[in-house]
Amino acid sequence: MLDDLEKVLIDASRIRDRVRELARQITHDYADIDSGITIVPIMTGAMIFTSDLIREMPIKMKINLMTVSSYPGKSVRTQGASLLSQQLGDVHGRHVLLVDDILDSGGTLQLVAPLLKQLGAESVRICVLLRKDRPTARAVQADYVGFDIPDEFVIGYGLDYDNIYRNLPDICTLKPSVYS
């Protein structure tokens, strides 16, 4: 697996430091909400980011999963976001924090954020670890952004290519030969 990597873009220690900062800021922003918040990680990419983030957030929270697919199989460009499953429970009146690994075309969050509003969420905020340098990504109002990165396909720390490489601790690019 390591032979497939081209370069490390963001190493694990930088990720750890930034995740702590984000957690501190989010905890501060939601400090006055006694009923707690609802975290909605977008599976599967947000799995690792969310698990690190929430363990640095000492506030009351529920966790409800949604699975969205936009890069099925060996795609490196979005094929359009589609909702595969959701276990949202009752989000009516809840303050929801959507967590995703990366903001790219924006299709995923533009699908999911309005849906949560329709279901009666009191507020919906967005937290992404990465945001690509693309106009479509910047068009989505993200409240918390870990890192702005160049418009390259990245893997690791939850992000995949063909469902592989999610377990890498760093965020990396792949050798072009892997795609062909």
Ligand code: IMP
């Ligand atoms: P969007 O809907 O195009 O904004 O993309 C969001 C989703 O696409 C993310 O949750 C990822 O699962 C996937 N994605 C986008 N860019 C990448 C990438 O560079 N590597 C791996 N997955 C990506």
Ligand code: MG
């Ligand atoms: Mg995803």
